[in-house]
Amino acid sequence: MNVLYVYAHPEPRSLNGALKDFALRHLRAAGHEVQVSDLYAMNWKATVDAADSKEPPERGRFDPSHASQRAFQNGWQSDDIVREQEKLRWADVVIFQFPLWWFSMPAIMKGWIERVYAYGFAYGVGEHSDRHWGDRYGEGTLAGKRAMLVVTTGGWESHYSPRGINGSLDELLFPIQHGILYYPGFDVLPPYVVYRAGKMNEERYATVRDGLAARLDTLATTAPIPFRRQNGGDYAIPALTLHDDLARGEHGLRIHTR
Amino acid sequence: MNVLYVYAHPEPRSLNGALKDFALRHLRAAGHEVQVSDLYAMNWKATVDAADSKEPPERGRFDPSHASQRAFQNGWQSDDIVREQEKLRWADVVIFQFPLWWFSMPAIMKGWIERVYAYGFAYGVGEHSDRHWGDRYGEGTLAGKRAMLVVTTGGWESHYSPRGINGSLDELLFPIQHGILYYPGFDVLPPYVVYRAGKMNEERYATVRDGLAARLDTLATTAPIPFRRQNGGDYAIPALTLHDDLARGEHGLRIHTR
Numbered sequence: 001m002n003v004l005y006v007y008a009h010p011e012p013r014s015l016n017g018a019l020k021d022f023a024l025r026h027l028r029a030a031g032h033e034v035q036v037s038d039l040y041a042m043n044w045k046a047t048v049d050a051a052d053s054k055e056p057p058e059r060g061r062f063d064p065s066h067a068s069q070r071a072f073q074n075g076w077q078s079d080d081i082v083r084e085q086e087k088l089r090w091a092d093v094v095i096f097q098f099p100l101w102w103f104s105m106p107a108i109m110k111g112w113i114e115r116v117y118a119y120g121f122a123y124g125v126g127e128h129s130d131r132h133w134g135d136r137y138g139e140g141t142l143a144g145k146r147a148m149l150v151v152t153t154g155g156w157e158s159h160y161s162p163r164g165i166n167g168s169l170d171e172l173l174f175p176i177q178h179g180i181l182y183y184p185g186f187d188v189l190p191p192y193v194v195y196r197a198g199k200m201n202e203e204r205y206a207t208v209r210d211g212l213a214a215r216l217d218t219l220a221t222t223a224p225i226p227f228r229r230q231n232g233g234d235y236a237i238p239a240l241t242l243h244d245d246l247a248r249g250e251h252g253l254r255i256h257t258r
Numbered sequence: 259m260n261v262l263y264v265y266a267h268p269e270p271r272s273l274n275g276a277l278k279d280f281a282l283r284h285l286r287a288a289g290h291e292v293q294v295s296d297l298y299a300m301n302w303k304a305t306v307d308a309a310d311s312k313e314p315p316e317r318g319r320f321d322p323s324h325a326s327q328r329a330f331q332n333g334w335q336s337d338d339i340v341r342e343q344e345k346l347r348w349a350d351v352v353i354f355q356f357p358l359w360w361f362s363m364p365a366i367m368k369g370w371i372e373r374v375y376a377y378g379f380a381y382g383v384g385e386h387s388d389r390h391w392g393d394r395y396g397e398g399t400l401a402g403k404r405a406m407l408v409v410t411t412g413g414w415e416s417h418y419s420p421r422g423i424n425g426s427l428d429e430l431l432f433p434i435q436h437g438i439l440y441y442p443g444f445d446v447l448p449p450y451v452v453y454r455a456g457k458m459n460e461e462r463y464a465t466v467r468d469g470l471a472a473r474l475d476t477l478a479t480t481a482p483i484p485f486r487r488q489n490g491g492d493y494a495i496p497a498l499t500l501h502d503d504l505a506r507g508e509h510g511l512r513i514h515t516r
Binding site: 010011013014040046047048049050061062063064065101102103104106107108110111113114117137154156158159161162163164165166167168171172174175176178179180198230235238239240241242247251252253254255256 | 321
């Protein structure tokens with residue numbers, strides 16, 4: 001398969017760096033084609049602004065969404081954005097590896113999403129009617145591809161458990177796994193998580209590394225998180241609320257998985 | 259009161275820009291002292307790296323957390339970080355205004371959090387014992403201060419409702435409101451949210467502006483979100499799971515509010 005590895009950590013000689021290097025070696029040894037977007041090494045521009053488009057200057061105000069749409073349609077996107085979109089189109093599987101900083105991805109990776117996910121590419125795709133509200137949440141440009149997070153945390157696993165004080169990791173990751181990955185079409189595999197990343201020794205590292213290898217060996221076969229498709233009949237259109245007879249009386253993020 | 263206004267939008271002539279300008283005028287007219295961190299206008303550096311510390315170069319690897327701790331303790335933090343920490347110490351209330359991009363804050367604001375929230379300032383504070391697991395979630399450097407989000411979304415309110423496809427806005431904002439604001443001690447006021455920000459006209463704008471004014475007029479009196487204190491007896495220490503007799507049999511992010 002074609003695997004794109006999107007990675008954000010500033011120090012190559014970190015646990016994250018070691019796991020990334022291991023993953024790349026392991027994937028290549030298994031015969032996969034691999035491309036890497038090492039965001040710190042690329043000095044990735046994290047901030048959306050008017051310079052993201054080569055559009056001839058105009059006097060109008062800068063609307064990030066409209067500017068993105070015009071640039072995508074007219075071939076005016078900056079080269080770094082185009083390169084990353086091409087990697088996404090090429091990939092069968094995309095892995096995003098990062099340390100959990102303040103309960104989300106590092107700013108540099110958030111900025112990769114914001115800039116690469118152009119209007120017309122990752123959103124604003126498909127027709128809107130009374131039966132179909134755009135190609136998103138299960139459909140879209142990236143449909144048919146798989147994505148997986150590889151995440152390290154400083155905190156303990158119990159702090160991220162279903163009744164842990166930080167909130168459960170699945171729910172903290174919902175804006176990413178559902179909102180960033182499932183939205184443009186990815187099938188999202190369960191994340192690979194390393195807790196207490198600051199407390200590593202050789203024995204633990206071997207276990208963590210072997211666990212990652214096992215997940216890399218099963219990228220094609222692991223069952224994705226069963227998020228509900230937007231246009232599959234589970235949601236009212238255009239309100240996009242879950243129909244009353246599904247997860248009856250419940251609310252909370254878990255109602256969006258079957 | 260002293261109000262710090264942290265703001266992220268690239269275009270001054272946007273809805274966000276208009277609301278920010280209105281809020282600043284309104285707060286000053288009410289007699290508050292106001293400082294502004296307009297992150298795009300400041301060209302805020304979004305990315306954590308070794309340049310965040312003036313520490314004499316060493317050959318060791320860059321550990322973001324340890325480097326932050328040493329820089330904070332030894333006065334080696336870069337000047338832009340120190341200035342923002344001083345604003346936070348000065349403030350009685352901090353308002354964070356941003357457009358919701360991919361279900362979270364813009365990368366430039368996430369990078370403000372990552373860089374300004376130093377080890378020893380916003381985390382790694384307080385003693386750890388079998389009754390007290392650091393000063394966080396209700397205690398910490400920013401305790402006694404209030405924070406509020408002002409958020410615009412392109413999407414419809416129903417899409418962010420308790421059974422809406424995006425996930426409820428309160429749950430999408432949990433990593434920010436609980437993980438970023440409550441963690442270092444802020445009392446977090448309910449957010450002020452403007453849905454369908456792309457569909458604005460003069461009449462709607464007047465309503466939105468008046469709604470914001472009402473929230474600004476009640477910053478001192480609005481009841482905060484009743485998140486549970488970490489060290490108040492609701493959580494087991496050190497597992498930090500909610501005691502069985504509270505929200506019995508439940509899980510999900512809402513168990514962390516009283």
